[in-house]
Amino acid sequence: MRPVKVPEPQERPPMTRATDQPAPERPTADLGPTVADLFPDVTSDAARRLIISAVASFAERGYHATTTRHISEGAGLSSAAMYVHFPTKEQVLFEAGKVGHEGVLAAIREAVAEHTDPRDRMRELVRAFTLWHARHHTMCRVAQYELAALSPEHHAIIAEIRRQTEHFVREEIRRGVDSGAFVVPDVTTAALAVLSMGIDVARWYLPGRSVDAEQLADRYAELAASMLRTRPRS
């Protein structure tokens, strides 16, 4: 658009590069204790390590400031090794986001499966949803906050998984309302609030900061039950 290319001013003098300094509040590279369990379908150990390295770097530096070398070397591989397994950095972000979004949907489906009463199903749903976001908080932050960096095709795939998760929570609440177990002003808004409680855990959760993940999950299940004005069983 501009006919003359003005040299880009130096933005970050070497001594004050903000991203070289540790984040004061949380160790962003902490992927949680169970991250390896997230990739049952990624059979190559190198590919798994590359995704884990990428997520740590995206969380620490941001997606755009992460280079393919960061990803490769963070996985203990040579600087261009990422290209052996993934065509682009965006593909790694997509794989990580897909695993994260599919994982939480599978977790809540599994959590409710053994129960029929809406009260029990919602308790287990909120517990599983909260636990997921606490345990995989770094992965979840990347999956949530770097969505805009995905290609439209990949974004559409992730958005569809998210819609399924939102739909699942909404339908659980709706069935509870229909059966008289819950009383809410509006099913859609109640579902948004339940989802937000859990998703936002990934933003603030730090292992050891306040409550542990299991305790948090129990308390959130209790708070959600109150929020949905859960009626006693008849």
Add this chain to the structure above:
Amino acid sequence: MRPVKVPEPQERPPMTRATDQPAPERPTADLGPTVADLFPDVTSDAARRLIISAVASFAERGYHATTTRHISEGAGLSSAAMYVHFPTKEQVLFEAGKVGHEGVLAAIREAVAEHTDPRDRMRELVRAFTLWHARHHTMCRVAQYELAALSPEHHAIIAEIRRQTEHFVREEIRRGVDSGAFVVPDVTTAALAVLSMGIDVARWYLPGRSVDAEQLADRYAELAASMLRTRPRS
């Protein structure tokens, strides 16, 4: 660390630059209708426009991929104009984050000021908190998600404002519990849940997507009242 500098592989071919493509789900550059009201203390119109331009670019491209030229030209100024008003890009992020975090604290303090009953105060608090995050959703996303890019000194200032906000919400709930207005399993966890409901609005809110901001604020106030098991007035 490495003795030989390997050329950085091309990461984003020109035709597939993800950030040049519109985000499928939301117009990230939308700063909300009242963004100009956020800067009563920034007396220079150019400085205000620079902050607004920076927030739009941070939301669209991410902090690290935003250049000082993006910021200056987005404000309708020449490419190096940012430096007339701000020493660094990080300073603009800090000013935006400070305005955002101070603004929401001021908003909830003002909202409760005219009320004494904990039920009324909490309703107005949740209303104001929800409205803030809906109206200023782009600013809030930047303020929340780009915190790690701040210098330690600036991060500490923002973290202190956040602590005051969290403390304020927690103490409102505690007073309500002490007076018998609310019944919660744990004040700290209940405060986290109330804060998360509101903060996460900035992540998903899109004007015109589902409910309008006022309606959402009313429903969230009602849901929070249920969550805190608000007792009838004696």
